[in-house]
Amino acid sequence: MTIITRESRRKSLGKPRLEKAPEHVAIIMDGNGRWARQRGLPRSAGHRQGTENLRRIVRAAAEFGVRIMTIYAFSTENWSRPRREVMLLMRILETVIDRELQELDEEGVQIRHIGELDGIESRLARKVAEACEYTRDNQRLILNVAFNYGGRDEIVNAVQNIVRAGIAPEDITEATINSYMYTSDLPDPDLIIRTSGESRLSNFLIWQGAYSEIYTTETYWPDFGRGAFYEALVEYGNRRRRFGKTDDQIDADASNYARVRERTI
Numbered sequence: 001m002t003i004i005t006r007e008s009r010r011k012s013l014g015k016p017r018l019e020k021a022p023e024h025v026a027i028i029m030d031g032n033g034r035w036a037r038q039r040g041l042p043r044s045a046g047h048r049q050g051t052e053n054l055r056r057i058v059r060a061a062a063e064f065g066v067r068i069m070t071i072y073a074f075s076t077e078n079w080s081r082p083r084r085e086v087m088l089l090m091r092i093l094e095t096v097i098d099r100e101l102q103e104l105d106e107e108g109v110q111i112r113h114i115g116e117l118d119g120i121e122s123r124l125a126r127k128v129a130e131a132c133e134y135t136r137d138n139q140r141l142i143l144n145v146a147f148n149y150g151g152r153d154e155i156v157n158a159v160q161n162i163v164r165a166g167i168a169p170e171d172i173t174e175a176t177i178n179s180y181m182y183t184s185d186l187p188d189p190d191l192i193i194r195t196s197g198e199s200r201l202s203n204f205l206i207w208q209g210a211y212s213e214i215y216t217t218e219t220y221w222p223d224f225g226r227g228a229f230y231e232a233l234v235e236y237g238n239r240r241r242r243f244g245k246t247d248d249q250i251d252a253d254a255s256n257y258a259r260v261r262e263r264t265i
Helices: 032-038 043-064 076-080 083-106 122-134 151-164 174-179 226-237 247-264
Strands: 002-004 024-028 068-075 109-114 141-149 191-194 213-216
Touching: 032 043, 043 068, 043 083, 043 141, 043 226, 068 076, 068 083, 076 083, 083 109, 083 122, 109 122, 141 151, 151 174, 191 226, 213 226
Parallel strands: 002 213, 024 068, 024 191, 068 141, 109 141, 191 213
Antiparallel strands: none
8 A cells, every 4th residue: 555645735736637537436434523613613513524624525526527426424433423513413423314315316326225224223223225226327436335234344344154055164265355345346445535634444344445645634634625535546656556566667568568559449
């Protein structure tokens, strides 16, 4: 993983044209509570403002050419928060589904849930499942909502299902494990963004994020708007992803690809 901490300082973003847009962007939407505290507001105000910002970022992602976005909505560790805050987060998710589902569907967003619905209030669990079914045929943007999700839990579940399938230990490969992950039919995230200045994954996509570029920013999630998102994508485009190779090998691969492409045109 490469951690990117430098943030571009652009006076004007201009037309949002990206030379290399990441196919899959994952976001740890952190800092709602601190955003509210800075303004003397209750934490609930921060969560609600964070939800409003998510609406903007989802639409910007589709416009900028991102094909898949995964958001960390509620982790398995979040159950340890005060009960009142947990119930508020559940109500906010239900409200978002009721208010945004139709418009997201019209804009071609396919909603997927990753995580477990066991232990979630039945009405909310039903609405999550219905939202996924309602938008299943949309193709413009896949929106993975990591809700009641933990990366270690996901790996444990994958291993348990492999055992249940009766697969012999010597036949288990990385591809085998990957096929039992929630995102088995999707590419791994190219870029993981974390807001609010923290520099850790916090149990988010720890299998899928092995080679992801990581972009951190001091900006709290409610203030991480369209312009800040665009800057993160530009920064990603300036990175060279090596996947264990040297620069010389990458240059040679690019040269070979260009020659093959010229012969086929």
